[in-house]
Amino acid sequence: MFTILPKKGISLGLGDRIGIATTGHIKVAKKYNFFPVFAQQSIRELNFTGRTFTDVRKDVLNALIEENYVGNSGFDGDHLKSDEEIQYALDSGITMLTLDCSEHMNKDSSIKDQIFEQFYNKSFFVNDMPIEYSDKNELNEIVSIYASVIERVIDVWNKFPKVNKKEVSFEVSVDETDVPTDEKTHFLISKYINDEGVKIDTLAPRFPGEFQKGIDYIGNVQEFKKSLIKQEKIAKYFGYRLSIHSGSDKFSIYPIIGEVTQGNYHLKTSGTSFLEAIKVVAQKDPEFFKKIWQTCLDKREEMDKYYHLSCNPFSVPKDLSPTEYLKNPDARQTLHVSYMFVLNPQYDFREKFFEILTKYQNEYHENVANHIEKHVKELKIEETIHKQKK
Structure with missing residues (x-):
């Protein structure tokens, strides 16, 4: 195979x-x-x-x-x-x-x-x-x-x-x-x-x-x-x-x-398929997405230890809807690397994240395929x- x-x-x-x-x-x-x-x-x-x-x-x-x-x-x-x-x-x-x-x-x-x-x-x-x-x-x-x-x-x-x-x-x-x-x-x-x-x-x-x-x-x-x-x-x-x-x-x-x-x-x-998962989260559970984004802001300096990033998440307009974050270059770069804690067993995001993706799995697969x-x-x-x- x-x-x-x-x-x-x-x-x-x-x-x-x-x-x-x-x-x-x-x-x-x-x-x-x-x-x-x-x-x-x-x-x-x-x-x-x-x-x-x-x-x-x-x-x-x-x-x-x-x-x-x-x-x-x-x-x-x-x-x-x-x-x-x-x-x-x-x-x-x-x-x-x-x-x-x-x-x-x-x-x-x-x-x-x-x-x-x-x-x-x-x-x-x-x-x-x-x-x-x-x-x-x-x-x-x-x-x-x-x-x-x-x-x-x-x-x-x-x-x-x-x-x-x-x-x-x-x-x-x-x-x-x-x-x-x-x-x-x-x-x-x-x-x-x-x-x-x-x-x-x-x-x-x-x-x-x-x-x-x-x-x-x-x-x-x-x-x-x-x-x-x-x-x-x-x-x-x-x-x-x-x-x-x-x-x-x-x-x-x-x-x-x-x-x-x-x-x-x-x-x-x-990493782009992970962003499609974040998009599903933003659509289906905006409050959970907001928690992820806040952690992105809190962990921005830590991200630089592992990835070379040019983004400034603090410049992202605060009045964007959750799904609009996925269209903003600074937000997309930041969210791309957010897997560091979203999928990390040491944080509290993983269970809820997979619960959402499991529930909307078919939609996620179609999003990935289309992208x-x-x-x-x-x-x-x-x-x-x-x-x-x-």
Whole structure:
């Protein structure tokens, strides 16, 4: 049922923080031509929700059985950092390993000098794009930031047989930084690990602009397109696909992603289905929603310890109706991360939250399906009559 991701084509990381959203995801996956990753969670998400990878697997499998879904799908252990996290995820049956390299940026590395010597005064052509490393200071800065990242990728590849035997799809994530990944950095990382025999399946660079939670892309769309064109050339050169993180609700750039990659990418959308659950709560129990929102205000500083957010929830007009909060960018970002306490067993929200969603489960599933389908349509993913009937 769970398999590695395809080498080519479109795959979507859908994810389900709650454990009951997959039914809505399946409704869309049956209609459109993409590879679904229904099971996608990070250790951070598991810790806040009190779940395990086994729980995630079980919840998705139950939904697949109930909805008579017979196609393949992926199981992504998202943003894994330590060896212990990786081994735990592998033992739990993941079919995709997303390696978060953020903690290895700007760290000392035993291969720093070796990388520098390999690239200094060298020039390369990636299709029609020249890449030169003639500026000593520029190269030194790149190597100083990413040498330890490269070393970590090689280490994980060599250390875990399921990774180097290609029993799981291997994604490298370098997007958790404020500095956009330029073509020289991307090429250097990919060429060095490729020369060391590491074969990755997807890479998530840091694009220009802001990919905030649950809202549209913030930034210059044309600058994003220019960057994407360069990143795509490098990915194609080395034979892997680009991965776009925090990809939900980025409607203004979806047509560009499809056009530039020619329908060859992975995009992660996990948290947006949780927002659809919050919308149901706002509609059915406004007073309970208000308690959630007040806790969002109380916990705003704590959120920054775990997520990079640009939102200011205190700027949200107080006269909004509960459902209007879901249309306000500052509120959407904040509520996107509110799962930290809404789904957390250590708080008092969980029981009431699930009581509401259970009562209005069909409505929730339709909301999720409609919202994900909006993503799929903007991405210009083809509807196919050859897929399973609803």
